[in-house]
Amino acid sequence: MKYSFKLLLLFSFLANFLFVFSQNIENTTIFEEEIKNRSSQFMDEPNFKKAQLFFLEKNWDSTLVYTMRQLSLPNQNQEIKNYCHLFRGFSLKEKKIFNQSQKELSKISKEFIFYYKVRIKLGEITLEQKEFKQAIHYFKEIEELNDNQLLGIKKSFVKHNLGLCYLHLEEFDKAEFYLLESVKLQEEQKDTLDLIGSYGDIATLYYEQYKDDLAIPYFEKAYDLSKKINNHQLKQNTALNMAVVEENRKNFPKALVYRKEFEQWKDSLNDQNKVWEVAQLEKQFAVKEKQKEVSLLQAENKIKIAERNGLFYSAIVLLLLLGTAIYFYREKIKTNKIILAQKESLDELNATKDKLFSIVSHDLRSSVNAMKTSNAKLLENLETKNLEELDALLHQNSAIANGTYNLLDNLLHWALLQTKQSYFEIVSMRLYFIVEQMAYNYQPLMLEKKIQFENTVSKKDIIFADQESLKIILRNFLDNAIKFSKENGIIKIYSENNDENYCDLIIEDNGLGMSENTRENLLKETTLLSKKENEKTIGTGLGMQLCKSMIQKNNGKLDIKSKLGKGTKIIVSLSKKEPNG
Structure with a gap:
């Protein structure tokens, strides 16, 4: 109480x-x-x-x-x-x-x-x-x-x-x-x-x-x-307060209704925040592009002035003209090399962007179409008052919405990571409490699928990592474990210390698992994005790529053990020592 x-x-x-x-x-x-x-x-x-x-x-x-x-x-x-x-x-x-x-x-x-x-x-x-x-x-x-x-x-x-x-x-x-x-x-x-x-x-x-x-x-x-x-913030707070009140009264069905309402307002508020953040990124990008144009014009003006001065003084001292010509020639070669390198980098980024947009737009279109089809069925069943089918369709809509939200959230963090705008600070922390915090956020989803959850991470384990990126890693892997688990499944998170430099955090489920080919492709360094094998789930492989990048940035390692139909173990090895320790 x-x-x-x-x-x-x-x-x-x-x-x-x-x-x-x-x-x-x-x-x-x-x-x-x-x-x-x-x-x-x-x-x-x-x-x-x-x-x-x-x-x-x-x-x-x-x-x-x-x-x-x-x-x-x-x-x-x-x-x-x-x-x-x-x-x-x-x-x-x-x-x-x-x-x-x-x-x-x-x-x-x-x-x-x-x-x-x-x-x-x-x-x-x-x-x-x-x-x-x-x-x-x-x-x-x-x-x-x-x-x-x-x-x-x-x-x-x-x-x-x-x-x-x-x-x-x-x-x-x-x-x-x-x-x-x-x-x-x-x-x-x-x-x-x-x-x-x-x-x-x-x-x-x-x-x-x-x-x-x-x-x-x-x-x-x-x-x-x-x-x-x-006011979504006030709606969210008051709904959560009522959920806790009903839980204290042991009226759990009503508490669940309030908690779902809380999640609805929370998602709506997060969507507004994400739109604002994307708008800010676009604004910052536009400002940087303008600054680049100004800098380029300034550089061109300086070159023109220097060339004019060189021609002026060439009539007086031939040697000075020759030296000036050589100097500007070298500068031009250097500038061309820089421009060529920038062009190659830009072409690579554009290829990544095109592939990313192609896959993400396909998945967004698929999820929206799925939502549209589900809503049509929902309307039909409302007329016939088929409660069982209505319940199934509502759960389906919730899964589609959650998957789409996670896709957009991963896309934002991927953009921040690629443009080097994300804040990153490696500090020491107790692993157990981070896992417990993230698991608490997913309790409603696990309750809905009747999934048994166990957190047996040792409270003594201390690792060095960036807290926010570690939360993103845990959220993606835990979300996948729930997504690919069947009803009445089991998800376990525990730690092992088999290396003096690393603490292994293991997320294990007894869900669908994956083939050996899929497991190897996911661990390849060259894999950017891959389409999902299970067409009933929303995902681009962007979440896995994001996790791999963030694990690498945290000086960690990733391994996967899985068998088709028997579940999956995600092994995240996190450093026990400070970066310069």
């Missing part, structure tokens, strides 16, 4: 932070208009004018540069100083440099029109730094102010944050008072987003005190209210 409380508390706090963020967004337009109007009298100062413009555009680095230039000028007006420290404090907070942000905001005089906005910002910073008593001091300063003095800051926002501080300090009576006061104001103002976060906080408050009967109705209120908004 205590484990469930902590889990609920974690997701409730996620909702809290989202709640604070959403309130700030709501007040941003009012605050920016006030800044624009009240600081217009100082627009004859060039540095201040640029600082204000960049601040409103949320270009924090440029804001810091021009405010520093303005402050370095002698005999500064105190009001201008206040605005500069305000701009700097807000910019540093957005860049997560909290200590410097506090120093800048503390320099603002009490007579400044936005003084109470500054105190709110200081309260938010200390709350993020978990300095709860100091945060209470800042929020108490503005608790009793009227609406005119608050300049658009909601009283419910102040009371809510006071409640959060007391909740963290475990002063539950005070926390309850302020959180209920905040909810009362939000209900009057009909702030739906704010109310969801507040209901979650009050539920957490009661759960911390083991008052389940008081907590659960607020979790239910938050869940019901989340149905009325278009």
Whole structure:
């Protein structure tokens, strides 16, 4: 029971932070208009004018540069100083440099029109730094102010944050008072987003005190209210809270419904994030291409100028002309070699890209067509109310969606790896806990196929690897083990130490297995991508290639043992020593 409380508390706090963020967004337009109007009298100062413009555009680095230039000028007006420290404090907070942000905001005089906005910002910073008593001091300063003095800051926002501080300090009576006061104001103002976060906080408050009967109705209120908004993060958090509530009640069928809803919103949110990441990659690629064009033009201009100067001085000194001609000839040869090497590399990358796109597009088309066909059957069975067939089709759709999602996720990581944009840091870690974390994420899928799972990795095993890439490796191999296992199958993950330099992590299943030819092809270094043998599964071999690349980057080794119809063993050998050890 205590484990469930902590889990609920974690997701409730996620909702809290989202709640604070959403309130700030709501007040941003009012605050920016006030800044624009009240600081217009100082627009004859060039540095201040640029600082204000960049601040409103949320270009924090440029804001810091021009405010520093303005402050370095002698005999500064105190009001201008206040605005500069305000701009700097807000910019540093957005860049997560909290200590410097506090120093800048503390320099603002009490007579400044936005003084109470500054105190709110200081309260938010200390709350993020978990300095709860100091945060209470800042929020108490503005608790009793009227609406005119608050300049658009909601009283419910102040009371809510006071409640959060007391909740963290475990002063539950005070926390309850302020959180209920905040909810009362939000209900009057009909702030739906704010109310969801507040209901979650009050539920957490009661759960911390083991008052389940008081907590659960607020979790239910938050869940019901989340149905009325278009915020996937809040929908995801409230659905997971309800799943844990029902698990505590031993109502497992209902808990499973909530968990499936949680996974649905989680996948939807991940899809949005992936689209955004792909867009960012495309933007970065376009910028780099432009930079290359500019650099090439600059190089060509330099060559033309040098050639013109050489011709000019050739009339004076013949020897200088000869030396200059030889120099530029050598430079041209060198440039041509570089261009030729770049062309060969680009041709190789284009061939890889074409093959990748061909296979991935084929699989995407196949999965979409499968989904389309399945949906048509689903509609037919809805009319006949054939529940057994409906259940089978829904599970089929879920498998298609999961496979397509994993394909796109692998594609993104492959692109990041190939363009050398992925962050990579080898550190020491206990292997057992990484395996346990990844296995937890796949529990719903294993439960659905009634697969028995065993994690017997030794808790003493310490390896050196990049944590994020190791998670990707485990996720792909565990996903394949589930995919190719039959119902009531067994998946085991365990470790062996047969070498003083390597720890062997073994993922074993008793599923379909593979032929010796397939096993050898998968281990070949020259194999880029290969089509799947089982046409009922979504996959390009990209996941295996991605795992092989990441294992190699982690200074590890891969081996596969398998027999057709008798299961598969994936053996990942991970280094026990530091890279330079």
